[in-house]
Amino acid sequence: MKRGLLTSRQREVLRYRKQGLTQQQIADIIKTSKANVCTIEKAALENIARARDTLEFLYTLDATHLCTLKGGLDLLKAPDIIYTEAEKIGVKVKYDTVSLINRLRDANPDRFRGRQVREDVEVYINEDGDLYFG
Amino acid sequence: MKRGLLTSRQREVLRYRKQGLTQQQIADIIKTSKANVCTIEKAALENIARARDTLEFLYTLDATHLCTLKGGLDLLKAPDIIYTEAEKIGVKVKYDTVSLINRLRDANPDRFRGRQVREDVEVYINEDGDLYFG
DNA sequence: TTAAATTTAAACACTTCTCCTTAACATCCG
């Protein structure tokens, strides 16, 4: 039975894990291989990350579209673009240059290759100056 | 492309919706039927609910089962029960009587009818005195 | 009561997820 994103198997494994059991011990209890326990646990953690991302997206719904970082753009040029656009609509960005770049990369590691934007990244900002990417 | 739980279609519909467009208008824009827009929107909202449930579950992982509020119980008696049980295990509840009742009702509106508990509610508490219901 | 907006149902092709096995590989520790 699924509750939220997690299957009963996944919840089961997470519970045992929380109790400090090893994957092998859990495998014995639920009668399967340790490799399988590993896979199930991994899937569970991925599902949890996905749940977080999903709610994160909701924030972008409250936010306004600020600009698009085009594929190929140099990551270091992004802050200037963002500051300029934010000023136009009278919102103060919550991040300084360095933390903005970090936030950009942390928020979506796959979208950047080195310091280049791989594919278009939509930038949203809310009234608090918080940034979200879509 | 999926980001979190939501497909790009679902995000698209939610955004247009947030802007106040009707399903028909969106259907025209994204070139499909309004019935389909409805289905997509519904699926999106279900995914969001699922994401919430998933993270809820994580809290119960960190928390200990404190007590069960039996169906039929008077909501106003819940705080006493909870305080007593929490004291037994040496944890200080984070909420005063009033905010506890509010939290109980807000956390799961469907579980209460007036001031009566409709069906059993499991109560969990973590070491910070935070309460969760399952 | 109309018309517009929304919801539901059934069916279909496609894709993705889940759990499972087996087997190999990487660490770490005594």
Place this chain on the structure above:
DNA sequence: CGGATGTTAAGGAGAAGTGTTTAAATTTAA
């Protein structure tokens, strides 16, 4: 070294999710 722990890869069967259409039903509002 050898054993315990954890991870990864490949493959398979079955379940579930997604976007669609068409058609009917229901709700909301003018």
